[in-house]
Amino acid sequence: MPTPRPGGPVRGSTTGRPIMAAMDLFGRRWALRILWELRAGPIGARALLAQCEGLSSSVLYQRLRELTSSGIITPSADGYELTPTGADLGRALAPLDQWANTWAQKQKQEHDQDQNQDQDQDERVDHTGRPPERD
Amino acid sequence: MPTPRPGGPVRGSTTGRPIMAAMDLFGRRWALRILWELRAGPIGARALLAQCEGLSSSVLYQRLRELTSSGIITPSADGYELTPTGADLGRALAPLDQWANTWAQKQKQEHDQDQNQDQDQDERVDHTGRPPERD
């Protein structure tokens, strides 16, 4: 499958609207996760592989090629790192991280109320400037 | 494969960190796109299928089940619609949309400079409050 590129037709859309190309690219397995891990700075491929438990090397390198040819990451002396555009993307993903936290709380409440026990959990919402931290 | 749920182990992460569950869920093909289309309001399954060119019904219904059991969408009289949590998610995705637009510009420039012809394109950046519009 070709790497989706804004401006051209992509899977699921013939208009080339950028968000559609992005969704095609990031909808591929592990793409978002690899990006997420790269926020912490340059990292070697083997280390990245170790951090993404369950990711296979063949898919890793496929994603690395796609993200590289999309101008989001670039190979460097220390392995791979985000380009400026990629770093912007990392920041654009921050609201998703915040959403995920509140989502987790709501899902938890929903599950807890089945046992009718309300325990106000410590709210692990990210108030900080989003320092890249590992999972 | 089970629907990823925050708090539990998911594909690629055993810690249950919400963002990991979210990435597992949205990393599945068409998940993000279906969400995107639903921002415009309730829509029937067949209409949704028509809007997502290339999406097969079998995958659509699988995603609809997953998103429903994740509390992001819900069946309604008019088909499917976003829950409040799902609507929040739609808003959390807005920066990604903006990023995609600037990404498209940069990718375009990069491609254009190969032919050394600079045509300052009309910049289709979304300044509006992100009115859900179709592709």
Add this chain to the structure above:
DNA sequence: TCCTTGTGTTTCGTTATTCGAAACACTAGC
């Protein structure tokens, strides 16, 4: 030099996911 260890990367057979078309079930209007 030979050996080990650590990288980055590719290959390939197996397994899982998606596609794509067709079908089934139900409802409303004629």
Add this chain to the structure above:
DNA sequence: GCTAGTGTTTCGAATAACGAAACACAAGGA
């Protein structure tokens, strides 16, 4: 009862991901 429109499921074929092994290369030590 027929038709047309939904929502949904089924199933074989095509595609993508897994997973382990291998190859290539460089650095460091015996």
